[in-house]
Amino acid sequence: MSIVDLEPETRKEAVESAIGVLRQRFGENLVTSQAVREQHGHTTTWLPNEAPDAVLFAESKSDVEEAVRVCATYKVPVIPFGTGTSLEGHVNAPLGGLSIDTSRMNAVVEVHPEDLDCVVQPGITRKQLNAYLRDTGLFFPIDPGADASIGGMCATRASGTNAVRYGTMRDNVIAIEAVMPNGELVKTASRAKKSSAGYDLTRLLIGSEGTLGVITEITLKLYGIPEMIAGGVCSFPDVESACNATIMTIQSGIPVARIELLDTLQVKASNAYSKLSLPEQPALFVEFHGTEGSVTEQSDLFGEIASECGGGTFQWATQAEDRNKLWQARHDAYWASLGLRPGAKGVSTDVCVPISRLAECVEATRADIEENGLIAPIVGHVGDGNFHVLVLTDMDDTDEDARAEGFVERLNWRALDMEGTCTGEHGIGQGKRKYLGRELGEESLSLMRLVKSAVDPYNIMNPGKILA
Amino acid sequence: MSIVDLEPETRKEAVESAIGVLRQRFGENLVTSQAVREQHGHTTTWLPNEAPDAVLFAESKSDVEEAVRVCATYKVPVIPFGTGTSLEGHVNAPLGGLSIDTSRMNAVVEVHPEDLDCVVQPGITRKQLNAYLRDTGLFFPIDPGADASIGGMCATRASGTNAVRYGTMRDNVIAIEAVMPNGELVKTASRAKKSSAGYDLTRLLIGSEGTLGVITEITLKLYGIPEMIAGGVCSFPDVESACNATIMTIQSGIPVARIELLDTLQVKASNAYSKLSLPEQPALFVEFHGTEGSVTEQSDLFGEIASECGGGTFQWATQAEDRNKLWQARHDAYWASLGLRPGAKGVSTDVCVPISRLAECVEATRADIEENGLIAPIVGHVGDGNFHVLVLTDMDDTDEDARAEGFVERLNWRALDMEGTCTGEHGIGQGKRKYLGRELGEESLSLMRLVKSAVDPYNIMNPGKILA
Numbered sequence: 001m002s003i004v005d006l007e008p009e010t011r012k013e014a015v016e017s018a019i020g021v022l023r024q025r026f027g028e029n030l031v032t033s034q035a036v037r038e039q040h041g042h043t044t045t046w047l048p049n050e051a052p053d054a055v056l057f058a059e060s061k062s063d064v065e066e067a068v069r070v071c072a073t074y075k076v077p078v079i080p081f082g083t084g085t086s087l088e089g090h091v092n093a094p095l096g097g098l099s100i101d102t103s104r105m106n107a108v109v110e111v112h113p114e115d116l117d118c119v120v121q122p123g124i125t126r127k128q129l130n131a132y133l134r135d136t137g138l139f140f141p142i143d144p145g146a147d148a149s150i151g152g153m154c155a156t157r158a159s160g161t162n163a164v165r166y167g168t169m170r171d172n173v174i175a176i177e178a179v180m181p182n183g184e185l186v187k188t189a190s191r192a193k194k195s196s197a198g199y200d201l202t203r204l205l206i207g208s209e210g211t212l213g214v215i216t217e218i219t220l221k222l223y224g225i226p227e228m229i230a231g232g233v234c235s236f237p238d239v240e241s242a243c244n245a246t247i248m249t250i251q252s253g254i255p256v257a258r259i260e261l262l263d264t265l266q267v268k269a270s271n272a273y274s275k276l277s278l279p280e281q282p283a284l285f286v287e288f289h290g291t292e293g294s295v296t297e298q299s300d301l302f303g304e305i306a307s308e309c310g311g312g313t314f315q316w317a318t319q320a321e322d323r324n325k326l327w328q329a330r331h332d333a334y335w336a337s338l339g340l341r342p343g344a345k346g347v348s349t350d351v352c353v354p355i356s357r358l359a360e361c362v363e364a365t366r367a368d369i370e371e372n373g374l375i376a377p378i379v380g381h382v383g384d385g386n387f388h389v390l391v392l393t394d395m396d397d398t399d400e401d402a403r404a405e406g407f408v409e410r411l412n413w414r415a416l417d418m419e420g421t422c423t424g425e426h427g428i429g430q431g432k433r434k435y436l437g438r439e440l441g442e443e444s445l446s447l448m449r450l451v452k453s454a455v456d457p458y459n460i461m462n463p464g465k466i467l468a
Numbered sequence: 469m470s471i472v473d474l475e476p477e478t479r480k481e482a483v484e485s486a487i488g489v490l491r492q493r494f495g496e497n498l499v500t501s502q503a504v505r506e507q508h509g510h511t512t513t514w515l516p517n518e519a520p521d522a523v524l525f526a527e528s529k530s531d532v533e534e535a536v537r538v539c540a541t542y543k544v545p546v547i548p549f550g551t552g553t554s555l556e557g558h559v560n561a562p563l564g565g566l567s568i569d570t571s572r573m574n575a576v577v578e579v580h581p582e583d584l585d586c587v588v589q590p591g592i593t594r595k596q597l598n599a600y601l602r603d604t605g606l607f608f609p610i611d612p613g614a615d616a617s618i619g620g621m622c623a624t625r626a627s628g629t630n631a632v633r634y635g636t637m638r639d640n641v642i643a644i645e646a647v648m649p650n651g652e653l654v655k656t657a658s659r660a661k662k663s664s665a666g667y668d669l670t671r672l673l674i675g676s677e678g679t680l681g682v683i684t685e686i687t688l689k690l691y692g693i694p695e696m697i698a699g700g701v702c703s704f705p706d707v708e709s710a711c712n713a714t715i716m717t718i719q720s721g722i723p724v725a726r727i728e729l730l731d732t733l734q735v736k737a738s739n740a741y742s743k744l745s746l747p748e749q750p751a752l753f754v755e756f757h758g759t760e761g762s763v764t765e766q767s768d769l770f771g772e773i774a775s776e777c778g779g780g781t782f783q784w785a786t787q788a789e790d791r792n793k794l795w796q797a798r799h800d801a802y803w804a805s806l807g808l809r810p811g812a813k814g815v816s817t818d819v820c821v822p823i824s825r826l827a828e829c830v831e832a833t834r835a836d837i838e839e840n841g842l843i844a845p846i847v848g849h850v851g852d853g854n855f856h857v858l859v860l861t862d863m864d865d866t867d868e869d870a871r872a873e874g875f876v877e878r879l880n881w882r883a884l885d886m887e888g889t890c891t892g893e894h895g896i897g898q899g900k901r902k903y904l905g906r907e908l909g910e911e912s913l914s915l916m917r918l919v920k921s922a923v924d925p926y927n928i929m930n931p932g933k934i935l936a
Contacts, residue, residue, distance in 0.1 A: 196892065200675050
């Protein structure tokens with residue numbers, strides 16, 4: 001029986017019993033203060049905060065195993081927590097329960113430079129990992145913007161600016177070790193670079209958003225730091241020509257490392273916030289990785305394509321300093337946008353469509369924003385057909401709030417109508433559950449439910465996420 | 469209840485009833501002749517042929533849906549069939565049942581050149597697909613050697629010579645449509661290039677070897693045909709130096725498209741069969757894809773590495789003709805090997821280890837072959853740490869047969885001891901089931917069993933494969 005069907009009173013008693021046992025075992029590492037509990041609920045968007053009943057600061061995989069066993073015994077929800085930077089309510093505890101915070105499990109366990117891989121604990125953030133790796137000449141490329149934990153990035157199948165070249169978390173995880181709802185530790189794969197040995201349990205866990213198990217160790221692919229990195233920015237008269245330049249770049253097989261669209265409103269915001277002086281037009285930020293020869297060749301080819309598509313002069317950022325300024329501005333797009341309307345709440349949403357439909361989708365979205373009198377800049381990982389809209393709303397204005405919600409809904413239906421997905425990289429969480437059935441069909445949802453209830457018959461693992 | 473537990477008599481009656489219904493529905497497309505049934509059992513290695521009771525030549529997804537529904541009603545096994553080129557008994561019917569041959573479902577449904585993707589039916593072979601695509605300037609790179617069907621390549625998570633650059637089937641399938649054991653058609657993903665929408669059902673089916681459903685449609689990634697393709701061959705004094713050159717090539721970030729090891733015995737065989745005149749030493753066959761500039765750069769870098777590692781002069785095959793001769797020889801390695809011992813049976817097996825252990829693993833394997841008086845050339849997709857041994861045995865010599873079996877077992881344990889996998893690309897089928905538990909642990913096997921029995925409670929989908 002799913003714990004969803006328990007009476008609230010029964011659930012409360014179960015939680016109290018479990019907390020009693022956990023406190024005895026974990027002492028001060030188990031925290032029940034209101035402030036810490038709320039920090040471990042959802043804090044990043046307009047979804048309401050639903051705090052867990054207690055937070056365990058786990059220090060080892062055996063801590064996780066023990067805690068999950070206790071929760072399984074008492075039928076208490078378990079919500080894995082990395083850095084809390086997810087955007088669709090993934091860490092909320094709608095039925096209460098135990099948040100397992102993995103931030104203290106942030107060690108690099110092994111690095112194998114010859115094999116271009118490493119083994120890490122789930123709580124390490126991508127920046128911590130890259131700082132650790134710096135002396136090896138290797139790096140881990142996936143960059144979802146936030147300094148998220150690697151475990152969390154696995155759970156949401158994260159990607160970001162350079163997925164166009166290096167792929168997403170799906171492509172860059174070799175193996176996972178996780179504690180399953182029955183408390184058993186499962187290893188999904190060997191350390192071989194590829195394998196055809198049985199069901200792809202690694203990919204089953206990547207994107208499962210904590211609903212199938214708690215990830216305790218990850219084997220990641222690494223890459224050599226490129227000999228040369230170069231990039232720059234190019235303005236376009238409209239979104240369509242910027243998208244066309246993107247399509248031609250991808251089709252030409254140029255292995256562009258990053259190709260990011262900022263619409264006119266985002267450019268204005270970033271000019272103000274990041275002290276750039278870009279023309280107030282849509283812009284593409286691009287970056288190339290490789291040897292000096294190949295980077296020069298890629299840049300030249302891109303320059304030709306951009307100019308063919310009506311782009312302005314390409315401003316090269318050859319100095320690391322200029323390049324860092326540009327990409328810092330891209331990473332600060334969120335903060336820059338907030339500057340457009342101080343005091344407003346920024347609601348980030350993401351969709352992804354086949355690249356041939358990208359210009360059409362972005363333009364229809366821009367028109368929708370304007371028709372509804374909203375303030376909402378658009379930025380996109382356009383090489384993948386993925387873009388974000390940050391809606392800046394006054395949460396006290398219920399009319400505007402309703403218009404913003406209506407807009408986000410239409411954005412999702414629009415992406416689905418164009419053979420796209422309701423989320424390219426944020427995940428389903430609580431916020432996108434209503435779109436999943438239309439995207440994949442009820443039969444696919446049923447299949448997901450079959451898998452979920454086989455693995456987690458009592459529904460203790462992060463209940464209420466992905467599946468309604 | 470699993471159909472494995474049915475009495476043979478009950479099973480026989482069920483099959484007869486199902487065949488009766490299917491014959492009425494499908495007429496001549498349902499075949500029960502002994503010859504056709506045997507062709508649809510396993511035919512490629514030493515595993516005994518176990519023919520299905522009947523073969524349906526399906527012509528559409530609704531044919532597949534109807535057939536699976538009938539089999540579900542009567543609890544009769546369903547064995548999906550592409551071209552029958554799998555190597556571990558995947559298409560065998562140990563409990564009898566219906567083989568669904570998809571070779572007539574070989575249409576290209578859609579090509580989207582702007583999105584670099586296409587939608588195909590499962591029975592199309594990779595050569596048929598690439599012939600169809602030729603005029604578009606696009607190609608599908610995955611090449612497992614045999615002219616396998618795309619559906620079968622999904623089912624076994626196939627890869628091959630250029631996986632080192634383009635990835636495996638895992639990385640190159642965007643979405644799958646499949647008929648599940650309950651007869652329902654499931655779509656696993658939208659056509660977006662990436663998505664974080666729910667469990668990765670696409671990857672759940674890739675590598676599931678027909679044990680979870682019958683694949684009826686596949687959306688594949690495509691690539692632009694490279695402006696330039698160049699390659700060549702380089703001999704090395706020993707396997708270790710060839711492996712070292714491979715490791716350095718990968719570490720340097722050279723995007724080599726193919727890097728294949730042939731050991732001395734394989735070189736001898738290929739010299740004789742394919743009229744090459746290579747020194748009788750281990751050799752690396754390499755290929756580079758890109759623009760003229762990048763291919764030249766890659767080739768130069770590789771040349772330096774090869775010479776640093778003690779390699780001989782690099783023989784460039786700049787003409788398409790010479791290159792084709794070289795790669796034809798690589799693809800004919802199997803036939804060339806058979807020429808080493810006319811009349812012998814060739815048993816192909818594959819393992820994959822972290823690349824840092826590759827030289828050690830290949831050398832220990834070569835020593836084992838010699839100690840046991842076997843004839844067995846080695847070829848490998850060494851950029852991935854994946855290699856094959858083709859054991860040539862006289863199947864009538866029981867002593868030799870036993871030595872060959874013992875050798876294959878030790879090869880698998882050796883790969884597992886080196887943190888590798890018992891199969892890099894062939895799959896588990898019947899032949900590798902005994903290694904899976906040691907590779908991943910009993911907890912992982914239990915998890916796979918949970919998933920299997922949730923999706924296919926009566927075990928009608930390709931029973932006896934992957935899980936014992």
